[in-house]
Amino acid sequence: xxxxxxxxxxxxxxxxxxxxxxxxxxxxxxxxxxxxxxxxxxxxxxxxxxxxxxxxxxxxxxxxxxxxxxxxxxxxxxxxxxxxxxxxxxxxxxxxxxxxx
Numbered sequence: 001x002x003x004x005x006x007x008x009x010x011x012x013x014x015x016x017x018x019x020x021x022x023x024x025x026x027x028x029x030x031x032x033x034x035x036x037x038x039x040x041x042x043x044x045x046x047x048x049x050x051x052x053x054x055x056x057x058x059x060x061x062x063x064x065x066x067x068x069x070x071x072x073x074x075x076x077x078x079x080x081x082x083x084x085x086x087x088x089x090x091x092x093x094x095x096x097x098x099x100x101x
Contacts, residue, residue, distance in 0.1 A: 007058065007101045011035045014074045032092065033064035033071055043100065055100045059084070062095045069093070 004022065011020040018031040023038045030036075041057040060081075062072045072095040075081055084096040 003056070003101060007037070007099075010078070011037060011060065011075075014071060016069065016071050016074075027090070030063070033062070033066070033069060035071070035075070036061045036063060037099075040098070058099050058101055060097045060099050062097075063092050065092060067093050072097075075099075 008020055008022060011017065012035075014035070016033055018034055020035040020037065021030065024030075024036045037058045037060040039056050040059040043055045043057060044051045045053040060075055062069070062075055064071060075095070075097050076083060078099060080100040081097050082099075084098055086093070086095045088094065
């Protein structure tokens with residue numbers, strides 16, 4: 001659990017982010033620009049058929065009204081961050097990244 005809280009602090013500390021949410025709340029409760037993140041996979045290594053290392057992968061979505069926001073650049077610069085996709089919904093720009101943490 002401490003690892004997720006460390007990621008929460010890291011994402012919340014990005015300049016310009018009003019709030020970082022673990023799992024998505026209802027849209028009317030969100031403050032923009034924000035980051036929404038959740039666990040979407042786990043990379044597990046095995047030895048003798050037993051897991052000996054497991055790393056969670058988080059889907060991190062930057063949501064901002066500004067299409068030229070600097071927040072996605074800050075997320076892209078984080079260790080193990082890889083770009084997944086970009087889309088627009090409800091007049092908000094979404095950039096999605098995967099981060100192992």
